[in-house]
Amino acid sequence: MSAVPEIRRSAGSKVWRWVRRNKAASLGATIMVIVTLAAILAPWIAPYDPDEQNIILNLGPPTAEHWLGNDTYGRDTLSRIIWGARVSLFVSITSISLAMVIGGAFGVVAGYFGGRTDRIIMASMDVLLSFPSLVMGLLVVAVLGPTMMNLIVAIAFTAIAPFARIARAPTLSIRNREFVEAGRTIGFSDLKIMVRYIIPNIADEVVVLGTLWLATAVRTEASLSFIGLGVRPPTPTWGGMIRDGFENMLDAPWLVIFPSLAILTVMIALNLLGDGLRDATDPRLRHE
Template identity: 45%
Template sequence: MDTLRRRPLLAFALAFVAVQALMAVFAGQVAPYDPLKQDILARLKGPSAAHWLGADQFGRDVLSRIIHGWRASLAVSVAAVGAALLVGGTLGIVAAFYRGWIDRILMRAMDVLFAFPVLLLAIGIVAVLGPQSSTAAIAIAVVYTPIFARLLRGPALVVCESDYVMGARAVGASDGRIMLMHVLPNLASVVLVQTSLLLSSAILVEASLSFLGLGVQPPTPSLGLMLSEGRNFLMLSPWSAVFSGAAILVLAFGLNLLGDALRDTLDPRLRGQE
């Protein structure tokens, strides 16, 4: 609590992201309407007392669909980044711990994945596996795995040469115990900051895939899908496209802000500038 009082930006970022996450988790209770319910008389109508953010081309409430779209976007992004952190982080720590030929093989494999543009690689994976939310999560996880591997390998190289790691080796601790109990905890700050920043990026990639019809499939609400559908009616009723685009912006902004605030709080060099 003292940290939050001394870091108002961190407190604001945590609250900002927490509100959106809670709305996504409890979307069924928070949303004023069923996101699939159609009100034909309200088709393409602007904001009103009945529909605060207007209605789309099928008369579905835009606000309700945005709230449920937050749930879809966060679910895909959290699953993808979590899987990428687990696989990529493990590979990075293993490469730093053993070095030698293991390090060279793992990092060259990561370099191969790095050679592909992020969105093109994700599109290629979804094209092979088929368009749906689960394959979008797999595609994003594959794209972000080398990022976590390279990110954690650098500081892990330093930690693996520290005195306490050498001492653990000297007393006969197993390699797995050393990596889990001594190396990984000292990378927690790097993991937290990069995870929040990559979640923001994953939101944009997921929205891009859904916009192209390769992510969440209709009629399930998705922010990218809403933006894609709404662009066809920009001249008649821009509300669906405008508000879904704003929702993507707000969600990505909150996670970016949280990442920056965490970096400022956890980096000892920046803490010394207070």
């Protein structure tokens, strides 16, 4: 009964070797490692306190002491970008992980049982898919209020439906495979079959979608912060930094440019990594 976990570990090592040989995916992974380490080590590597104000440095341009300049309150832009990475990554990773668990569970249940259960679940998912992710997130945060936890819930809510659909499709083909029938024959419950046999065999597709949706989550978090529905100030967020610098964009363009570049860099890196993982899990492209 341990064959399935061993097969998945072997497949995982092959995927990792493929990603390492894919230059674009390797670049994306490297960038994300650097950004993640910077976020984790922010208290030690940020040159200044992100909330420390110095009115003398109001709208100060980039200098040797403040590499990315200062904002309207004289706060160091580089330090706030580094600390902002913490918020962006934490919100994005937590919300997408939550969506993967909830949406994946819905998809597995719908695909495994089929029939009326499948129709009800997928009809509900189609309703969620009818709303653009940003609009759905905006509605949820507007109702619940602009806090970090509500922001996580809002972004997760927008991503549940895609994960349900991506989990349902392979479940439909796996539920009648020989090893699943063998589990039923020896008396395994439906829950045990789904956990032991279905989920390990669809994990690749769900993880790949999760990597791609992380980029969407970063964009959504920044967009909601930009319109004032993100984490409350003075906590630094990339979208909030862009909003604060928007009014002085002509006089101090660095206040908008550098946070925007941070968002763009992370989104490109996540898409490169996600594309590499998708290619690695596609049997038509993998020759090992």
